[in-house]
Amino acid sequence: MTTASRLPEPYGQGSGANLADILERVLDKGVVIAGDIRINLLDIELLTIKLRLIVASVDKAKEMGIDWWEEDPALSSRARRRELTRENAELRRRLEELEPAGERKER
């Protein structure tokens, strides 16, 4: 029930707020509660926006060697999982290239 008397003027919000900042919060943060209308936001194709927000920049940042934030366990679980999936697919693809069909060794 506090009033906002001591709160500084808003920065970067209002009508000119960066849409990416807003989407990042309303789509990706906040409390997740399954309502009666079952929409898994992750199924929504447009959430490639989110992927564009996140994945593209992660890859790019990695390319540039900026990855110190990956040490953060809260941050990296999702990234790690995605990375593992990608790596898996990549390894499978390479394996297939290396081993001509029919010659696959049992392991």
Added chain:
Amino acid sequence: MSGLRYVYAVCRPFRSALQTQLTGVAAQPPRQLTHHGLIAVYSAVPEADFAEEPLRAHLEDLDWLSETARAHQGVIDALTAVTTPLPLRLATVFRDDSALRTMMEAREEYFRRTLDRLAGRVEWGVKVYVDPRPAAAEAPAGKPASGRDYLRQRRMQTRGQERTWQAAAEFAENLHATLSSFAEDSRLHHPQNSALADGPGQNVLNAAYLVPRGDSEEFVELVDRAKDDTPGMRVELTGPWAAYSFTGEEGEEGEEGEAGTGGEER
């Protein structure tokens, strides 16, 4: 009153009135439903737009999504001015009042605990951008005279850029250390894609800090100071936001969120 219940947030009762002109999603005014001393802030929204099928279709529409996201955030923002709301994710929709009550009852403990933890706090977003172009400008301009010259120029450019990135990473890390030791809690988010940012440069830090309202001015000053003495870096501050990034503590529905860790970053 008919219509589905689109819920924005849960909070404790607040004294100040919300702006009378305030409209939420679907241009509907936010209403309040009280259950066991907690308040759900919701709008009655038409089934034609918010039942599963139409909602799914709408969410694929960037204009609709943007408008809805802004409306959602607008209500959360208005609530943040008068109380500490617990913002729910976009498009949390219930059939009717009774379904909404059932949900509130089931999560009462979590709501109370989290509202206690966040009471009187706001979230500030801080992003650092680095513009790699100055580094590229170090290299001599003009056409390379030979293949070897070309390669040397390329190498110099690359080295210059590496230095810039390294400096940026260091700057971001230091700033984050300073801000997180001032703030009560912090979260590191994935850097945003530069295509979505308003200004130039590559986002190298995208963090959220939980700060008591009373300390906000000081926090903003801290960020402002960092802004001033850093050529080549752009520090962007957004907020005050509702504590979007700090609502997690339970893994809900297998959602890992940013929850679970004690908030210690180092």
